Amino acid sequence: MVENTNFSxxxxxxxxxxxxxxxxxLKSNYTVYFAKSGQAAVRRAVENKPDIIxxxxxxxxxxxxxxxxELKKTDEARDIPVIFITSLNDVNDELTGxxxxxxxxxxxxxxxxxxxxxxxxxxxxxxxxxxxDNAAITLKTRQAMRSIKLRELLYVDISGHWINxxxxxxxxxxxxxxxxxxxxxxxAEARFAHCHKSYIVNMDYIAVVExxxxxxxxxxxxxxxxxxxxxxxxxxxxxxx
Numbered sequence: 001m002v003e004n005t006n007f008s009x010x011x012x013x014x015x016x017x018x019x020x021x022x023x024x025x026l027k028s029n030y031t032v033y034f035a036k037s038g039q040a041a042v043r044r045a046v047e048n049k050p051d052i053i054x055x056x057x058x059x060x061x062x063x064x065x066x067x068x069x070e071l072k073k074t075d076e077a078r079d080i081p082v083i084f085i086t087s088l089n090d091v092n093d094e095l096t097g098x099x100x101x102x103x104x105x106x107x108x109x110x111x112x113x114x115x116x117x118x119x120x121x122x123x124x125x126x127x128x129x130x131x132x133d134n135a136a137i138t139l140k141t142r143q144a145m146r147s148i149k150l151r152e153l154l155y156v157d158i159s160g161h162w163i164n165x166x167x168x169x170x171x172x173x174x175x176x177x178x179x180x181x182x183x184x185x186x187x188a189e190a191r192f193a194h195c196h197k198s199y200i201v202n203m204d205y206i207a208v209v210e211x212x213x214x215x216x217x218x219x220x221x222x223x224x225x226x227x228x229x230x231x232x233x234x235x236x237x238x239x240x241x
């Protein structure tokens with residue numbers, strides 16, 4: 001269970017009875033913020049940075065879809081998961097929400113156990129994404145120890161005992177070490193794979209996989225060796241989730 005008062009929920013609804021109902025469901029497990037309009041919702045989200053937002057679809061002035069679009073424009077709130085609240089029963093409405101970036105729906109009238117379960121599921125997912133984004137590797141350079149976030153690492157190339165770590169900011173960190181010191185940790189992350197005995201690539205940065213090479217989004221080209229043809233299957237599984 002991730003229910004914890006350290007987590008916060010922003011509830012957005014113009015109906016005071018719905019706000020009260022959700023507050024009673026959530027108050028014992030979460031810090032709860034409220035907004036009764038779209039404008040207030042965007043302001044609250046930016047100021048309070050809740051862990052998740054419950055957003056009513058049908059509201060005057062700004063509907064939930066418009067609020068969602070505004071949230072996506074802000075640095076502070078664009079990545080906060082949003083669950084839409086709706087009394088609508090229309091697949092097209094749900095698709096609209098998902099296309100805008102909503103992670104789930106809950107329907108009125110509220111069922112407390114379902115509301116909590118859906119929030120918990122999305123908080124778990126958000127925590128996993130956060131852990132993944134913050135995972136790092138520590139390198140011992142000639143100058144000092146250097147920590148690099150794995151999400152910023154494009155690929156690694158190995159030449160004897162020299163290892164080059166190529167970063168998304170175009171920096172290359174070069175160290176003298178055995179790849180065995182780092183290989184297991186990198187390959188334990190699902191996003192990394194060997195495409196060649198001398199290359200480990202972050203599949204998040206692949207633009208195109210060709211017959212015998214990989215084109216990265218930054219323009220670099222890496223080889224695929226005969227011994228690593230299974231890489232293509234691994235990449236296909238990665239992009240298909």
